[in-house]
Amino acid sequence: MHVALTGATGFLGLRLLRQLLTTHTSLTVLTHAGSGDALSRITRFFELSGAPEALVRALPRRLRVVETALEQPRLGLSRTAFRELADSLGAIWHSAGSINLEGDLAHLRRTNVEGTRHVLDLAAAGRHRPAVHHVSTAFVAGARREGVAYEDELSGAHGFENAYERSKFEAETLVRDWSRTHGRPVLVLRPSILVTDLPPHPELPTHPLQVIEQILRDSLRAAGHEDAPGAARTRMRLVGHPYGHLNLMPVEEAADVMVRLAERPAPGEATVPGQATTPGQATTPGQTPVSGRATASGQVTTYHVVHHHDVPVPTVVALLERLVPLDLALVPERPADATPLEALMDFYPGFTSYLGHRRRFDDTRVRTLFGARPSAYRVDLAYLCAGLMRGRPVTG
DSSP states (O other), X not given: OOEEEXXXXXXXXXXXXXXXXXXXXXXXXXXETTSOOHHHHHHHHHHHTTOOHHHHHHHHHHEEEEEEOTTSGGGGOOHHHHHHHHHTOSEEEEOOOOOOTTOOHHHHIIIIIIHHHHHHHHHHHOTTOBEEEEEOOGGGGTTOXXXXXXXXXXXXXXOOSSHHHHHHHHHHHHHHHHHHHHTOOEEEEEEOEEEOOSOOOTTSOOOTTHHHHHHHHHHHHHTTOOOSTTOOOEEEEXXXXXXXXXXXXXXXXXXXXXXXXXXXXXTXXXXXXXXXXXXXXXXXXXXXXXXXXXXXXXXXXXXXXXXXXXXXXXXXXXXXXXXXXXXXEEESSOOTTOOHHHHHGGGOHHHHGGGGOOOXXXXXXXXXXXXXXOOSOOOSHHHHHHHHHTTSOOOO
């Protein structure tokens, strides 16, 4: 089974690529046309993340790089090239997308929704009926801030915190419609906020939480405050809940769980040569499919890929205080006497709203398959600091 992966040079995609190379001799990586030498960037990540030298040396012969444009029909390829690519694949991993929490909805739709549509077109065109693995996000749960978000749920009834969430919700809706129309099973993987303790490096993809740091730094400068190590700390009130919590999932572990889930047979796949299950019939744990070819069940199976322990919002606040010269205080509602700096936060609701979240993402399906063992990673302040600020001075 030959596998294609979109987003292979991204924060998650690089980890998925490394995991997939443990079980596949070769891979096709679909990279953004004009984004630079993808193979060099992949190689550099493998070097910086401590991959074995033999694996690094083998990358040029194990990876086929195809430059594409997700936003365009046929991924920007000619009809012949598109058909040849589609016919060569047994599975497609769609990991590419924009995670810009402050992005414009129209732009996010071009990348996250139309990009998904065109990847599904690739899957529909393949004569081997390739399996489809779609990376969504647990945050399709939207603006529901309390209670439990379940894997079978996909409803926009609560609205969305930002355009990113809406675009990913629309993309997942598109995936479900495609599965039903084509009678093809799809695996949907919903990670929470992905983090790492791999030290930051200019040649590595940006850590997702660095976006929040940059927003705070930009706001400080716009409000006329000094933003430099050792600068006097500026007090700022942020709307949030002192008992709020967020799920932060180590990206390395997320990639491992995702690949293990994809290796399991889809409902309706054969698990023994010459013996097929009926659509929707459960398979015995530990069995593997004969091939990665999808069947006509048309079923979407969704998993929350999340950490077993949420991170308290005060820990996130403490992290931000380490990154930026701010003295942050959580308040229940926007202050009537908001300072110019605090008023700027009204322009960035895409991340500040998460400081009030108290919901939990149910991952019963993953725990049923793999057991309720705790994560190998303790995601605390020390872990988060390691992935964001090692090698640079602490502010304040």
